[in-house]
Amino acid sequence: MNEINMSAIVSAQAPKAVEIVGLSKVFGSVVGVANVSLDIRKGEFITLLGPSGCGKSTLLSMIAGFVTPSEGAILVDGEDVTTVEPHRRDVGMVFQSYALFPHMNVFENIAFGLKMRKQSAERIGQEVRRVIAMMKLEGFEHRRVRQLSGGQQQRVALARAIVIRPKVLLLDEPLSALDKNLRTQMQVELSELHRATGLTTIFVTHDQGEALSLSDRIVVMNRGEVQQVARPIDLYRTPANGFVASFVGEINALPATDFKVDGGEIALAFGDEVRLTTPLRPEWSFTPGESVRAFIRPEHVRRALPGEDGPNVLHGRVATHIYQGAHTITRTEVASVGLIEMRTTGSDIVAKHPVGSMMALAIDLDEAILLGGE
Ligand SMILES: Nc1ncnc2c1ncn2[C@@H]1O[C@H](COP(=O)(O)OP(=O)(O)OP(=O)(O)O)[C@@H](O)[C@H]1O
Numbered sequence: 226m227n228e229i230n231m232s233a234i235v236s237a238q239a240p241k242a243v244e245i246v247g248l249s250k251v252f253g254s255v256v257g258v259a260n261v262s263l264d265i266r267k268g269e270f271i272t273l274l275g276p277s278g279c280g281k282s283t284l285l286s287m288i289a290g291f292v293t294p295s296e297g298a299i300l301v302d303g304e305d306v307t308t309v310e311p312h313r314r315d316v317g318m319v320f321q322s323y324a325l326f327p328h329m330n331v332f333e334n335i336a337f338g339l340k341m342r343k344q345s346a347e348r349i350g351q352e353v354r355r356v357i358a359m360m361k362l363e364g365f366e367h368r369r370v371r372q373l374s375g376g377q378q379q380r381v382a383l384a385r386a387i388v389i390r391p392k393v394l395l396l397d398e399p400l401s402a403l404d405k406n407l408r409t410q411m412q413v414e415l416s417e418l419h420r421a422t423g424l425t426t427i428f429v430t431h432d433q434g435e436a437l438s439l440s441d442r443i444v445v446m447n448r449g450e451v452q453q454v455a456r457p458i459d460l461y462r463t464p465a466n467g468f469v470a471s472f473v474g475e476i477n478a479l480p481a482t483d484f485k486v487d488g489g490e491i492a493l494a495f496g497d498e499v500r501l502t503t504p505l506r507p508e509w510s511f512t513p514g515e516s517v518r519a520f521i522r523p524e525h526v527r528r529a530l531p532g533e534d535g536p537n538v539l540h541g542r543v544a545t546h547i548y549q550g551a552h553t554i555t556r557t558e559v560a561s562v563g564l565i566e567m568r569t570t571g572s573d574i575v576a577k578h579p580v581g582s583m584m585a586l587a588i589d590l591d592e593a594i595l596l597g598g599e
């Protein structure tokens with residue numbers, strides 16, 4: 226916890242590497258990016274996370290200079306680059322499809338940005354060798370792009386982006402074409418690359434697990450708009466709204482039919498039968514008649530102990546088990562509430578509580594998120 230707080234303090238004091246001010250992009254009648262403002266600190270690893278079509282690539286392409294904003298400004302290192310050409314911006318970009326030059330070999334692909342910048346042959350040789358070593362591509366210099374595996378192509382794309390010693394590295398879903406094992410391996414390598422170079426990195430993904438594990442901060446987007454900007458732990462524990470709660474991690478969204486505040490407690494009603502109660506928190510101030518939803522992570526639901534009853538123990542019928550190796554996800558149908566997902570370690574539960582049997586669930590509301598309105 227301390228360590229996380231320390232790094233947050235350091236990054237909050239670091240100078241701004243990129244400032245995005247009221248940035249929008251409209252394509253005809255489609256709003257790609259809507260009025261985004263964001264400061265990115267030097268050395269930060271920040272991730273744009275959101276569903277397909279939410280504007281991640283458009284935002285990144287505007288920072289790189291490949292898409293012209295409809296409104297707003299972009300500053301890199303304090304300098305307004307909104308109308309500056311891409312190759313004069315000091316940003317390196319890896320595209321969603323690696324976009325390597327098929328007619329060039331590995332060396333030529335990596336050297337391209339330096340040639341564009343009119344560097345000497347000697348300097349180009351030095352710099353390309355530096356990143357080839359860094360990206361573990363020794364021996365591949367003369368291979369054609371099509372003679373490389375997906376992971377190797379990905380490394381070439383990264384090498385090509387960092388060889389120009391950019392002020393900012395932009396990565397648009399660089400791992401999406403890789404299989405799961407290679408993807409996990411490249412996540413570690415990306416982390417190490419970031420640590421070794423200290424490069425300010427803006428990473429795009431629609432994979433929330435990847436975002437949570439790699440980022441200093443995450444920007445959650447939906448329909449062109451920023452929903453929340455927060456550290457992974459804060460995003461997971463205190464999502465700002467229903468979209469963020471549901472998009473980041475697995476969660477049960479349970480809409481209450483009514484609620485009552487009494488003696489420092491809030492009681493949520495689901496129909497006439499079911500109640501969930503928990504101590505009221507200062508951030509919860511709902512107005513009478515407001516629709517309140519309880520968001521509960523599957524890891525905060527467990528099997529009730531034999532004979533355990535009382536508030537926050539719900540009875541339901543097991544609907545499905547999804548075996549996932551180290552743990553099992555079980556969905557139980559609770560009348561007036563709906564399906565509740567629970568995560569348990571191992572696979573005991575599959576035999577002990579077969580599909581169709583009744584099961585009692587104990588809900589831990591200490592970590593629950595209650596959101597009103599919407
Ligand atoms: N050149 C374009 N012309 C018209 N519409 C576009 C163009 N580029 C993007 N859009 C639209 O803008 C919106 C945002 O697109 P964008 O590519 O930024 O999404 P994304 O978040 O990167 O999605 P994905 O995860 O699928 O890559 C989408 O509705 C898309 O159809």
Ligand SMILES: [Mg+2]
Pocket residue numbers: 281282283321397
């Ligand atoms: Mg995209």
